[in-house]
Amino acid sequence: MLAAPARVSHPSKPSLPPLPAAGAPGSWPGFRRERT
Numbered sequence: 001m002l003a004a005p006a007r008v009s010h011p012s013k014p015s016l017p018p019l020p021a022a023g024a025p026g027s028w029p030g031f032r033r034e035r036t
Helices: 003-009 029-035
Strands: none
Touching: none
């Protein structure tokens, strides 16, 4: 249910972190850890 309202609020950015929007390293903690 939380995912539904989140999408409506941020159609551009879903519940998950903005991977394409981030682009720059260090933007997403999860991605940063994977890189290191």
